[in-house]
Amino acid sequence: VDAGKTRLERLAHHKLAAQAQELERELWNVAARKIFSQEADQWYDDLEREWLHYAREITQPRRRPARRKGTAQALTAETVERATRAVSELGSMDVPVASSGNDSVPIYDDEPTNAKELAAHPEKEAILKSSVLEIDQLISMDVGILISEAEERRLLADKENILRSKMVYKRKYMQVDGKERFHKWKSRLAVVGAGQEPGLDTVWNTFSPTIGFTAIRTMIALMCDPKYAVESYDLSGAFLGTRLENQAVYVRLPANVGEYSNRVIRLTRLVYGLKNSGAGFMKQLGEEILKFEEPVQSTAAGKGAQSSRIELVRFHRLKSDMCVYVYKDDLGREMYFLSYVDDIVFASTDEQLRDRFFQHLGKTWQVTREGTLDRFLAINFSRSADGWTWSASLKGYVDKIVARFSLQDAKPVKTPLEPGFIITEADFDVEATEDMKSELRSLIGSIGYATLALRYDVAYAVSVLSRYLVRPCRKIIEAARRVIVYLHSTRDFSITWTSSPEEHEHATANILFGSVDASFAMDPMTRRSHGGYINFLNHGAVSWKSGLQQVVTLSSCEAEYIALCSSICEVMYIRNLLQELGFAQNEPTLVWEDNKACILLAEQESSSAGRCKHIDIKFRFVAEALKDRIVRVRYTPSDMNLADLLTKALPPATFHKLVTMSRDRKGLANYVDQTDVNVVICPDLFMILGV
16 A cells, blocks of 8 residues: 555555544444434434545545435445445454455454454354353343333433443363363453543542562462462452442443343443443452451460450451452461452462351352362463472463464574574664554564563563564564564473472571672663563572663663662562561572672672762662661672573573573572672772772
8 A cells, every 4th residue: 555655645644544543433432322312314424424534535435325215224334334344444453454355254363352253253152152141140140220211311311421332252261181271252241431531430540459470479489388278269240249339330231132232221230341340349359358257266375374265367458469368367277369350369278267268258259169270360380299389381371372473383493582682773774564563562462471471581582672662673573473483482381389398397498589680781772781680489480570771871880780779679579578478588588699899889898989979879778778688699600690581682502501590499409509709898899890
């Protein structure tokens, strides 16, 4: 389409396309309120004129047929189809770009997103059956009150906001013999909450917390003990079990749902899609958890005698993560509750106490017990027979994204990026197209989640490539595809957390330690340094980060110092989390660093009048952390620094060595047991370093 056009002509073309898409959204918002009114025919005439005006600039002009009396409905259908086809040629995730041929229907990841895709889906019957089950569940739970036709006309006359709704279809998977297999189709009624005005239709603050992956991994690492039974649960219809208070929300049900098609209901409970659904559900979930009380007999020593009394023990909510709740009593019983919306990981030491707790939750929601934890947020978990070891992998997720980008037959690679990979201004000699931007966003989104969840070995690659989402080039796209090929080549990658009775006996279990590194002036275009850190608990990684530093540093010492600051912030968070969970760290956390000048600066063994006097005061809390014995920083050679994985594109041999060390229990034990290198302070060293 853009062949032979100048850059200004292409920009003008894309501007018109953007205007047409914006108009589409505005018009269909109006449609939601007017489509069932008496003025529908007149509205469709206005819609047709507006569509054809903008679509003519993008597509070939179409001859408008003369309207004949009595054909309003036929003309309306033709007009809507023509307008939709015009927008489809622009391309969006809402209206997929059709393939060649009149009968072809695009399907993204096999999950239908509209009626046309559903009609062409080979599993249409199973999907529609799941829709019926969803509607039956809504009816049985009394999520809303049906509005009469007279009341509906009054609402339309008063211009009340009636929200649209649609069915959302998702595949559900489960672990079978260690492999991820399709389980069932799941349908959800979702309200289009974009029509809600903050402060008018909903409260201003709709924030809803979700548990962080660091907290999830830390919790699993702590459960390397056979006394803990770790299981997964699901709250069926989580939002539907949550009361909707102090609001009147009207929703029009979608078509093809039987006798309730296109009916309007006033919600009495929250449903998916409302802007405040997440916040309302998490609030009520927290309230119900904290309401659970267990009577426990406790003994207290008095004057010359002991007295016993009954105490009511409750859960308490962590301050370091608002989605984690802990129960502990004087009988030694423990329960840990982690939730990501309606998906729950629950660990306990007492089966009967656990059952009483979920009976309490079952009064509000339908609780489904899924058994021993084996899958959570696309992460596959497995536990050893003796209960001392947990492992996590992303095999199923990797297989899906590999199939999505058709890279199953690509030649395996040994590293995520080519050794020494950098991006320079010369790589952007060709202007990026919208297709290139869309492709890169899909690639980065796919590998970005893998990095966030488990695959720290590609964290540096994701950090580098994600900087160019609005300005991609072919080199960056090919590099992102290479990362997926690497993930496929190493699909068996896993993180293993393990402990033993001997470690618990000698108090060496549940000890946190980390490693930090920085590459000075790594970005050739901004000359900013790249920092990274990784933290371990029970022989497995629980936290990592790789990113470009926010300031330009003047030396490798300064770059390392800023990276150390970020690492200590994360260490302090994990230490607080461990303390609230009941696994307090009694000694300073060991952090390995490969820059001796940085260690000197952190220990305040350098002059403030040297070359580091310009460092911002906010980074000086590193010295306070060392002084308060929160951390201790020790030197490690660069070839032994595990954080080197997160700061540069390494050669295959070095990369493989560090990845193996980070995953191998024996390698990590040797890493922790390195002899501390005491930096000898002398005037000559200050002269050399200039600090």
